[in-house]
Amino acid sequence: MIKTYTLPQGNATSPDVNMYWDTECKILFDCGPDEIESFLMFKNLFEMDGNSIGTIKAIVITHHHIDHLGGLKYFPKSIPVILNKNVLHFQNVNWNLIQGSERVIGSLIDTEDIKNKVLRRIVNEYDASNSLYDRKIITADSTSQEKVTVGPWTFVSTMGHSSSDLIAYNTLTGIAITGDIILPKIFFNAIIELDTDLQNLTSFRNEFYDEMDYILELNPKSLYIGHGEPLDYKRLTSSVNNTIKRMHRTERKITKAISDSKNINLTEMIEKIFKTFIPYDYFLPFSEVTSIYLDNKHDLHTN
Numbered sequence: 001m002i003k004t005y006t007l008p009q010g011n012a013t014s015p016d017v018n019m020y021w022d023t024e025c026k027i028l029f030d031c032g033p034d035e036i037e038s039f040l041m042f043k044n045l046f047e048m049d050g051n052s053i054g055t056i057k058a059i060v061i062t063h064h065h066i067d068h069l070g071g072l073k074y075f076p077k078s079i080p081v082i083l084n085k086n087v088l089h090f091q092n093v094n095w096n097l098i099q100g101s102e103r104v105i106g107s108l109i110d111t112e113d114i115k116n117k118v119l120r121r122i123v124n125e126y127d128a129s130n131s132l133y134d135r136k137i138i139t140a141d142s143t144s145q146e147k148v149t150v151g152p153w154t155f156v157s158t159m160g161h162s163s164s165d166l167i168a169y170n171t172l173t174g175i176a177i178t179g180d181i182i183l184p185k186i187f188f189n190a191i192i193e194l195d196t197d198l199q200n201l202t203s204f205r206n207e208f209y210d211e212m213d214y215i216l217e218l219n220p221k222s223l224y225i226g227h228g229e230p231l232d233y234k235r236l237t238s239s240v241n242n243t244i245k246r247m248h249r250t251e252r253k254i255t256k257a258i259s260d261s262k263n264i265n266l267t268e269m270i271e272k273i274f275k276t277f278i279p280y281d282y283f284l285p286f287s288e289v290t291s292i293y294l295d296n297k298h299d300l301h302t303n
């Protein structure tokens with residue numbers, strides 16, 4: 001059986017995040033947000049259900065974003081961690097990398113305030129605590145869609161929502177756990193990230209389409225997602241169809257705006273396309289527009 005623990009994040013605008021506990025296999029999926037309060041809340045609920053942290057046999061990381069990985073530092077080092085190898089890129093904040101991304105964002109956005117907002121969000125996706133250090137790691141490489149099997153669970157490394165996605169599928173129950181790849185109503189799924197080798201911004205927009213296909217092909221009975229209630233196959237397909245339609249619509253708008261004007265002002269473009277969403281969060285529209293923009297122009301390397 002899968003037991004869900006839903007935890008608040010430290011700020012009002014971020015949605016509650018799910019952790020899942022496989023009561024038979026004693027595997028924990030994701031480890032909650034960065035804040036100690038979230039971990040203590042989880043620990044309390046977990047113990048009230050008759051469990052103890054010591055019984056956890058393995059922790060699975062669905063992707064490197066801090067609302068899913070941030071809590072790892074509070075778990076004992078003795079628990080092995082199953083993850084996409086690329087999560088390791090997002091350990092150890094390196095000041096050169098932050099400066100690299102500041103240069104790239106600075107070349108795209110002319111407003112200091114917005115630039116700082118976006119930069120802060122990108123930097124916050126790093127796990128500054130280096131929580132994977134000195135842990136037993138079971139890893140798969142996403143370039144080859146490599147698989148890892150533990151009991152009834154198969155773990156496949158993919159890219160799309162982030163460069164470090166891990167799709168978990170239980171062959172006995174037909175349950176899949178996929179982090180933030182599929183989130184109904186939240187249509188900003190292909191998140192821009194800092195390429196730590198190239199000091200450039202990248203997205204995995206094309207890979208994201210493949211990732212959605214892959215999940216549909218898995219044909220799960222139910223899909224347990226990072227934020228919100230599980231989806232049955234019917235709700236999964238309608239969520240995928242809506243996401244694809246919306247992504248194509250934005251791609252058409254942005255590609256047209258790029259071909260219409262000689263001097264592209266990215267800030268204006270973002271505001272024009274996502275007017276009503278901007279006050280809520282600037283980073284997600286930025287991610288959306290920039291990922292399409294980068295597909296059209298590949299010359300954004302800094303030096």
Ligand SMILES: [Zn+2]
Pocket residue numbers: 017065067068180226227
């Ligand atoms: Zn999330």
